[in-house]
Amino acid sequence: MPAPPAPARRRLPVIPLLAAAIAVALGALIAFNPPTRDPEDSPAARGFRDYRRALARDDLAAVRERVAAGRRSTLEGAQAAVVLEMLRKFAPPDYRVTAAQGEDDRITLSLAAMVNGESVRGSAVMVREDHEWRLENESWEMTLPVEEAPATTPVPAVTPAGPRQAGPIQPLDESFFGPSLGAAPQPFPAPGAEQLSAAATLRGHVDAIESLGFTADGRHLVSASWGDVTLRLWRAADGALLETVETQVRVAALVVDPDGDTVYTLDAERRLLAWPLEGEGIGEPEEIGTTVGHETRALAVSRNGSLLATAGLADGSGSLSLWDLEQSARLRRLGAPAALQAVAFSPDGRTVAAAGKGREIWLWDLTSGEALVWSVHGPSSESEIQGLAFSPDGTHLATAHNDSSISVWDAGAGRQMQDFYVPEAPALDLAFSPDGRVFATAQSDGGVYLWEAASENRLAVLLGHRASVRAVAFDPVGTTLASGSEDLTIILWR
Numbered sequence: 001m002p003a004p005p006a007p008a009r010r011r012l013p014v015i016p017l018l019a020a021a022i023a024v025a026l027g028a029l030i031a032f033n034p035p036t037r038d039p040e041d042s043p044a045a046r047g048f049r050d051y052r053r054a055l056a057r058d059d060l061a062a063v064r065e066r067v068a069a070g071r072r073s074t075l076e077g078a079q080a081a082v083v084l085e086m087l088r089k090f091a092p093p094d095y096r097v098t099a100a101q102g103e104d105d106r107i108t109l110s111l112a113a114m115v116n117g118e119s120v121r122g123s124a125v126m127v128r129e130d131h132e133w134r135l136e137n138e139s140w141e142m143t144l145p146v147e148e149a150p151a152t153t154p155v156p157a158v159t160p161a162g163p164r165q166a167g168p169i170q171p172l173d174e175s176f177f178g179p180s181l182g183a184a185p186q187p188f189p190a191p192g193a194e195q196l197s198a199a200a201t202l203r204g205h206v207d208a209i210e211s212l213g214f215t216a217d218g219r220h221l222v223s224a225s226w227g228d229v230t231l232r233l234w235r236a237a238d239g240a241l242l243e244t245v246e247t248q249v250r251v252a253a254l255v256v257d258p259d260g261d262t263v264y265t266l267d268a269e270r271r272l273l274a275w276p277l278e279g280e281g282i283g284e285p286e287e288i289g290t291t292v293g294h295e296t297r298a299l300a301v302s303r304n305g306s307l308l309a310t311a312g313l314a315d316g317s318g319s320l321s322l323w324d325l326e327q328s329a330r331l332r333r334l335g336a337p338a339a340l341q342a343v344a345f346s347p348d349g350r351t352v353a354a355a356g357k358g359r360e361i362w363l364w365d366l367t368s369g370e371a372l373v374w375s376v377h378g379p380s381s382e383s384e385i386q387g388l389a390f391s392p393d394g395t396h397l398a399t400a401h402n403d404s405s406i407s408v409w410d411a412g413a414g415r416q417m418q419d420f421y422v423p424e425a426p427a428l429d430l431a432f433s434p435d436g437r438v439f440a441t442a443q444s445d446g447g448v449y450l451w452e453a454a455s456e457n458r459l460a461v462l463l464g465h466r467a468s469v470r471a472v473a474f475d476p477v478g479t480t481l482a483s484g485s486e487d488l489t490i491i492l493w494r
Contacts (some may be wrong), residue, residue, distance in 0.1 A: 004025035025332055029092060039100040044107035044126035054090065058085025058227045059208050060084055068127050092120065092140065093229060093250060132486040169334060172370040174273040176404055177349050178304045190399055196481065198464045200239030201489035204232055209484025210470050212255050215277065216260030218475035220483055223490055224265065231263070231275065236480055242280045248361050253299035266291070266299045266310055272323065288328045295319045297341050302349035311340035311354050320354050336362045342387045347394045355385035355399065374414050378405045387429040396453045400427035406441055418456050429471050434478040442469035450481045464491050
């Protein structure tokens with residue numbers, strides 16, 4: 001029987017065989033090395049992003065949830081708020097994740113940011129706990145540059161030379177002083193401030209309101225929040241929110257020009273900006289200049305709109321700069337021994353006062369060059385001054401202290417006249433009514449206190465906020481008082 005024929009051999013095409021081999025090889029490579037994911041979209045990066053959002057909102061409970069177990073104890077107790085504030089101040093508000101490396105339950109994120117125009121690097125270690133990514137550690141490598149005052153305007157160092165007198169400064173030209181702008185002062189509502197009630201509660205900010213300012217006609221109110229990184233414009237008549245501007249950088253202080261058409265802000269990147277008010281909106285800002293060091297704590301404008309003052313800390317001591325608004329240039333840089341936290345011009349613009357850490361008030365006469373120091377005599381030797389303001393007629397200066405005391409001074413004689421006290425409630429800000437008869441203080445107990453400047457009378461306590469009041473402002477026409485709080489609201493009192 002003949003053998004069966006051998007099966008015919010099939011010849012496979014060469015190109016499909018090569019394609020199949022390449023596909024198998026690519027599959028193996030992909031299995032071994034999966035496509036690189038965007039580090040911004042990694043679960044660890046999303047966990048870090050949630051932490052930073054909670055930090056920006058100053059939400060202590062949410063921040064505690066987003067940090068690893070070993071760090072939670074630092075956010076408990078009386079010092080928790082201080083720790084939270086430090087975390088916010090030393091974290092660049094804007095960042096990007098450039099890489100994510102590590103094991104399944106522990107990832108190190110490489111971070112990058114811009115601070116004061118310079119590129120900085122950082123890292124964040126994320127750990128997975130209970131199926132959630134939480135922050136174990138965050139660090140940044142940065143050196144904040146300190147800008148020196150312009151060589152064209154040298155100013156002798158101001159050093160205390162006694163209990164009342166300090167070294168002279170270089171006077172300013174008379175062209176910087178002139179009549180005040182804005183409306184004539186109007187009486188505060190008669191017969192008494194105790195009749196004020198909450199006319200409107202303004203909501204929209206998602207963090208504490210730090211600064212308030214009315215336009216010259218009293219029609220609009222501008223507010224700023226450090227935490228939610230916004231400026232907001234409100235209609236004073238009914239409290240309607242007209243515009244929200246994302247400032248990109250945290251705003252430390254704001255003032256409204258006496259003409260009422262410009263808002264000046266001082267931000268965390270040391271920039272001094274001018275924002276035009278256009279109808280019922282806020283226009284694009286123009287930069288006036290950059291302050292030195294950490295001179296980012298306080299801001300004031302003279303009543304004739306020619307001078308601006310910035311105050312804070314530089315080179316380890318108090319620093320104050322005077323700015324020519326017409327030329328957008330720094331005129332003088334003045335010094336004080338300790339960090340400055342508040343600044344104000346006298347109504348005629350010829351004197352600038354500043355205070356802060358410690359119990360001294362520094363006053364510079366900008367026409368004669370004379371510098372004086374007043375020492376506060378109060379209930380606490382550790383008192384710090386959080387706010388100060390001249391009365392509209394220049395006869396009084398009021399100071400708000402973190403030891404719960406408030407002082408009123410005879411501005412001409414430099415004599416401490418009245419002392420008020422709110423038990424266990426630091427005073428965080430103050431403002432005079434347009435007629436100067438009354439001034440308001442913002443207290444940490446959630447109250448707005450009204451005082452009579454020429455006597456020892458407390459006129460009223462306005463209750464409506466559920467947390468510390470951080471800012472107060474009177475409208476220039478004498479009809480409305482605004483207060484901003486950590487409870488995220490602004491109340492208009494009439």
